[in-house]
Structures are given as structure tokens and as C-alpha cells.
Amino acid sequence: MSILKPFALTQLQAHLKTGEICIILSGEEKTRNHDVHYPFRASSHFKYFCTLNETDCALVIEKTHKGLKINLFKKPYDAQSALWTSGRMPLNQAKEDPLIEDVALFEQFPAFLQSLPTGGNIFSDPHALIEIKTLPLNQIMGKCRMLKKDAELSDIQKAINLSAHGHKKLMQTTLPGMNEAQLALTFMHEAAKHGISEQAYPPIIAGGERACILHYCENNQPLQPDTLVLIDAGIEVNGYASDITRTFPVSGKFSPAQKALYEVVLAVQAHAIEHAIIGQTWSKLNQEAKDLMLDKLLEIGFLSGTKINHQKNNTLSKYFYHGLGHWLGLDVHDPCPYKNSDAQEVAFEAGMVITIEPGIYVRPSPDIDEKWHNIGIRIEDDILITETGAKVLSAHIPKTIDEIEALCQK
Numbered sequence: 063m064s065i066l067k068p069f070a071l072t073q074l075q076a077h078l079k080t081g082e083i084c085i086i087l088s089g090e091e092k093t094r095n096h097d098v099h100y101p102f103r104a105s106s107h108f109k110y111f112c113t114l115n116e117t118d119c120a121l122v123i124e125k126t127h128k129g130l131k132i133n134l135f136k137k138p139y140d141a142q143s144a145l146w147t148s149g150r151m152p153l154n155q156a157k158e159d160p161l162i163e164d165v166a167l168f169e170q171f172p173a174f175l176q177s178l179p180t181g182g183n184i185f186s187d188p189h190a191l192i193e194i195k196t197l198p199l200n201q202i203m204g205k206c207r208m209l210k211k212d213a214e215l216s217d218i219q220k221a222i223n224l225s226a227h228g229h230k231k232l233m234q235t236t237l238p239g240m241n242e243a244q245l246a247l248t249f250m251h252e253a254a255k256h257g258i259s260e261q262a263y264p265p266i267i268a269g270g271e272r273a274c275i276l277h278y279c280e281n282n283q284p285l286q287p288d289t290l291v292l293i294d295a296g297i298e299v300n301g302y303a304s305d306i307t308r309t310f311p312v313s314g315k316f317s318p319a320q321k322a323l324y325e326v327v328l329a330v331q332a333h334a335i336e337h338a339i340i341g342q343t344w345s346k347l348n349q350e351a352k353d354l355m356l357d358k359l360l361e362i363g364f365l366s367g368t369k370i371n372h373q374k375n376n377t378l379s380k381y382f383y384h385g386l387g388h389w390l391g392l393d394v395h396d397p398c399p400y401k402n403s404d405a406q407e408v409a410f411e412a413g414m415v416i417t418i419e420p421g422i423y424v425r426p427s428p429d430i431d432e433k434w435h436n437i438g439i440r441i442e443d444d445i446l447i448t449e450t451g452a453k454v455l456s457a458h459i460p461k462t463i464d465e466i467e468a469l470c471q472k
């Protein structure tokens with residue numbers, strides 16, 4: 063039985079130099095309160111290489127002249143604790159993976175580190191058991207995880223498809239008076255049918271003005287008629303994230319002001335997606351998005367005055383106060399580099415997965431007409447960069463005003 067992922071090892075082989083070593087820990091059980099623990103999820107770097115979801119595992123991967131030498135350290139199967147929690151994989155069974163050199167007890171891990179050859183860089187996250195000098199693991203793993211392989215794209219797409227069910231179901235079933243907490247439950251319904259209960263991040267179910275709080279996660283307020291509700295939620299499949307936002311009217315129809323702002327965000331998103339091509343950079347994409355958003359906000363009369371003044375005063379930062387997007391993968395904000403080693407910006411390549419998520423959030427303020435107050439809108443899709451341009455992996459979730467209103471009336 064194989065527990066290691068060959069594609070991940072191929073990636074590491076390409077980025078690691080001979081003599082260099084990576085130490086990857088799965089992580090520890092974390093206490094929620096007293097004797098209750100959070101459900102365990104292995105660290106993303108560990109998940110990248112290994113399908114085991116157990117606490118206290120360590121992979122030590124060394125690049126030798128003969129290739130990668132992989133040692134796994136883990137806790138043993140224990141019949142008594144298996145009565146209380148899912149049992150751990152026995153060491154013997156883990157040893158059956160032909161890619162692993164040896165499997166030993168986790169307790170032997172610190173001593174093994176002392177025996178490692180010196181000379182090459184050692185990459186690792188900080189850990190109490192690691193007393194040797196190391197470089198940040200992200201430095202090497204960020205490069206490995208940048209270009210997604212087919213197996214990864216398949217998990218990301220599955221996660222997106224389950225999220226799509228949830229987002230569409232919410233458009234169909236949401237009514238004024240419902241609580242945000244009910245919507246959170248509905249979002250999970252289809253994934254649960256497939257035995258999946260993980261989300262890539264705490265969902266944001268934000269009615270009305272709460273949409274202006276970027277990481278609102280209380281999700282416990284009733285929805286008011288004629289407001290919008292912003293849903294930023296994504297299912298996780300085999301550790302891979304989806305990250306999708308839709309904003310729709312609680313009562314089924316956008317008001318003229320909501321519609322005008324929504325069209326601005328949608329146009330900015332469409333422009334950015336169209337320009338998410340090979341060779342593109344985040345800063346250029348961000349700049350173009352902000353430029354277009356300013357034009358559009360002047361066009362609909364949300365802002366008055368001249369564009370040049372608003373640029374000088376950075377007016378837009380009051381209404382669009384986050385980045386346009388980010389890398390997506392095992393982590394919702396995948397820790398891949400934004401700059402190369404020569405400090406140049408990373409240019410888009412085929413195989414990268416990103417999100418594009420412009421937004422507008424209007425907190426009440428005397429310089430803005432009241433009809434815009436408390437509107438918060440974000441539209442976010444997951445995108446694969448391909449040879450022929452951006453492929454929107456979440457394209458099957460309605461986002462035009464007509465599509466959304468049609469679904470909300472059902």
C-alpha cells in the first residue's frame with residue numbers, strides 16, 4: 063500500500079539540491095477546551111506528500127546522489143487507544159510503501175536528526191524537537207506547490223463542485239428572516255451526502271452591513287428583507303481547498319443601487335479574469351482592477367469629482383480594502399511565493415491556481431449617498447492558468463444579475 067504521493071516527490075526532487083534535507087511534521091493534537099480537542103488535520107506540507115492523517119508524524123526527506131531517501135517517524139498502533147479514537151496505521155503497514163526507506167517510532171526522530179549529514183541546507187518549520195539549524199520549509203515547499211498536478215486539480219475541482227451545489231442551494235432557498243446559521247448548514251448539505259464535512263476555512267455568511275466585515279464569522283444574525291447576503295464558503299476535498307464568494311439579494315431581487323454596485327464588481331472581475339494569462343503579474347492585475355473600478359464608480363455616480371484626485375487620495379482603499387486574489391491549493395491562501403529569489407514578481411504560468419475576488423464595501427459615511435450605505439459585495443472565483451488563458455473552475459455557479467435573480471425566484 064502506498065501512503066506517499068509520487069507526484070509530490072517528483073516536484074521536490076526537481077527543487078531540492080543534492081545534500082539538502084526537508085523535515086515535514088504532521089502536527090499535534092490541539093486543545094479546544096479542557097479535555098476536548100479540535101478535529102485533527104495534518105499540516106498542508108505533510109498532506110502534500112502523505113495520505114496519513116495522524117498526529118505526531120515526521121517525514122525526513124534527503125536528496126542523495128541516488129535520489130530521495132525518505133524516513134517516516136510515527137506513533138505505533140495501540141489497541142487500547144483504538145477503542146477510543148480511530149487507530150493509527152501500524153508501523154509494519156507503513157513500511158509496505160516501497161518509496162519509504164524506513165519507518166521508526168516518533169520518539170526516535172530527535173536522535174535521527176543528530177545523525178543527519180551536515181553540509182546541505184535543512185528545511186523545516188520550527189519545532190521543539192528540532193534543535194538543528196534550519197531554513198523555513200516554505201522556502202522550498204512554496205515552489206513545489208506552485209504548479210498543480212492533475213491529481214491536485216482533480217481534488218480542487220471536486221471541492222469546487224461541492225461548493226457550487228451549496229452556493230446554488232443557498233440562492234434557491236434563502237428567505238428574509240432566516241438566520242445566517244441556517245444558511246451555513248444548508249451550504250454543507252451536498253458535501254455531507256458525499257461524506258465530506260471539511261471546509262477550507264470558516265465560512266462567512268454575512269447579511270447586510272455585516273458583509274463589510276471581511277472575516278465576519280459569527281454567522282448568527284437573521285437576514286433582513288431587501289438586503290444582500292454575502293457567502294464566502296468553500297469545501298475541502300482530500301485537503302484541497304475551494305474558495306468561492308457569491309453575493310445575492312435576500313428577497314430575490316436586487317435594488318437599483320445594489321444592482322449598480324454589483325455590476326461594477328462583476329465588470330472588474332471579468333476584466334481581471336480575462337487578463338489572468340501566462341506572464342501576467344499580481345501587481346499589474348491589481349492595478350488594472352483598481353483603475354477600472356474607479357472609472358466605473360465615477361460612471362454610476364457613486365463617486366463624484368475627478369479620477370486623478372481620487373487616485374491621489376487613494377479613495378478606493380476605503381471601499382476595496384483587500385487584494386484582488388491569491389494562490390489556492392492545499393491552503394486557501396496557498397503559501398507559494400509572490401516574488402522570485404531575485405525579488406522580481408512571479409509571473410503567471412500554466413498550472414497555477416488562483417482566486418480573483420474584487421469587492422466593494424460601503425460603511426455609512428457622510429460623503430456617500432445614503433442609498434449606497436451598508437452594501438457589501440464580493441464575487442470570487444477559482445481559476446486555473448492555462449496555455450489558452452484563464453479557465454474558471456467555478457464557472458457553473460451563477461453570478462450575473464439575471465442568473466442570480468432567476469435562481470432566487472425558484
Ligand SMILES: [Mn+2]
Pocket residue numbers: 305388417419442
Ligand atoms: Mn479568497
